[in-house]
Structures are given as C-alpha cells and as structure tokens.
Amino acid sequence: MVYELSDAEIDAARERGEKLRTAAPEATAARFDPSSGRLVIDFANGATFMLPARTLQDLENATDDELASVEIEHGYALRWDRLDVDFTIPGLMGGVFGTAAYIAGKAGRTRSVAKAAAARENGRKGGRPRKATS
Incomplete structure (x- = not known):
C-alpha cells in the first residue's frame, strides 16, 4: 500500500522544519584560524562561536593543515576526515571537548x-x- 501525503501535510512538515531550523541555528561555515589556534564556527543567524582547537580530544597534536581540513556535516557537526574525528556543535558549545x-x-x-x-x-x-x- 502506498500512502500519499496531502498538500496540507507537506506544508505542515515544511513549517515544522523551518521552526526547527530557526530554533537551533545552523552552522554555515567552519574554519581554523592558525594565528589564534581557534576553530571559528559561523551560524545562519549571524552568530559566531570560537574555541581553542587543540583542547579537543584527538586534536591536541594535529598540525595546522590537519585542523584546517574541518568540514561541517548537516549544519550540526564538525568532521576532520583525515583524522577520523567528529564533534557535534551543540556538544562543543556545551563544553564537551x-x-x-x-x-x-x-x-x-x-x-x-x-x-x-x-x-x-x-x-x-x-x-x-x-x-x-x-
């Protein structure tokens, strides 16, 4: 049996998604600033969050080039593929390093x-x- 969504259900889902997106700001950019040693995360709402990169587990001895390879996943997590290291952004903002x-x-x-x-x-x-x- 195939269930088809009505236009009203689709509109309601979109509205819920938009509320979620604005309630939890989505990360739009992440970069490593070698002069300060900090990770800088920018959000869709204009906010910026910074933290010392080498205070994070498994990044203590990473090179500047390795730290610069940070990627955002789904607006929610940071990933260093070459190092096989991941952190959720809400966790970092809560001090979980x-x-x-x-x-x-x-x-x-x-x-x-x-x-x-x-x-x-x-x-x-x-x-x-x-x-x-x-």
Missing part, C-alpha cells in the same frame, strides 16, 4: 602557581593527607 575520561584527565592536570605551591607544601608535610576511614 571529549569523552568524560579525557575531560577528567585534563582537569586533573591543570597547572597554576597556587596549585604548584600547594603541592610543594604538601610534599614538605609528607605528601597528600590520607583519606579518613569510617
């Missing part, structure tokens, strides 16, 4: 003057305090 394990590992390696001083002080006291057992 890799897997949970990758992000946790990066957070633990944060370096600051205060953290280095605290580590030295803990070392003088014999290291990190042991966890209390109940």
Whole structure:
C-alpha cells in the first residue's frame, strides 16, 4: 500500500522544519584560524562561536593543515576526515571537548602557581593527607 501525503501535510512538515531550523541555528561555515589556534564556527543567524582547537580530544597534536581540513556535516557537526574525528556543535558549545575520561584527565592536570605551591607544601608535610576511614 502506498500512502500519499496531502498538500496540507507537506506544508505542515515544511513549517515544522523551518521552526526547527530557526530554533537551533545552523552552522554555515567552519574554519581554523592558525594565528589564534581557534576553530571559528559561523551560524545562519549571524552568530559566531570560537574555541581553542587543540583542547579537543584527538586534536591536541594535529598540525595546522590537519585542523584546517574541518568540514561541517548537516549544519550540526564538525568532521576532520583525515583524522577520523567528529564533534557535534551543540556538544562543543556545551563544553564537551571529549569523552568524560579525557575531560577528567585534563582537569586533573591543570597547572597554576597556587596549585604548584600547594603541592610543594604538601610534599614538605609528607605528601597528600590520607583519606579518613569510617
């Protein structure tokens, strides 16, 4: 059995599609800016989003040429075909720069003057305090 859509159903589907398109801005361009080291994503609504490219999992050691090969897929995702790396744009905008394990590992390696001083002080006291057992 073949079901044919009515003109009203087609018009309603188009209207729903247009509402979806404007509710979630569609990416129209993506590029790597080597002078700043950032990915720049432009949207149909005129907005632009930038982020440091080498903070993304599997792009830490990518060359400028490799990063410049970024492509947009379906207005929703970024793809580096040569590197076999993909990210959704909503995920990037939400701060998801890799897997949970990758992000946790990066957070633990944060370096600051205060953290280095605290580590030295803990070392003088014999290291990190042991966890209390109940």
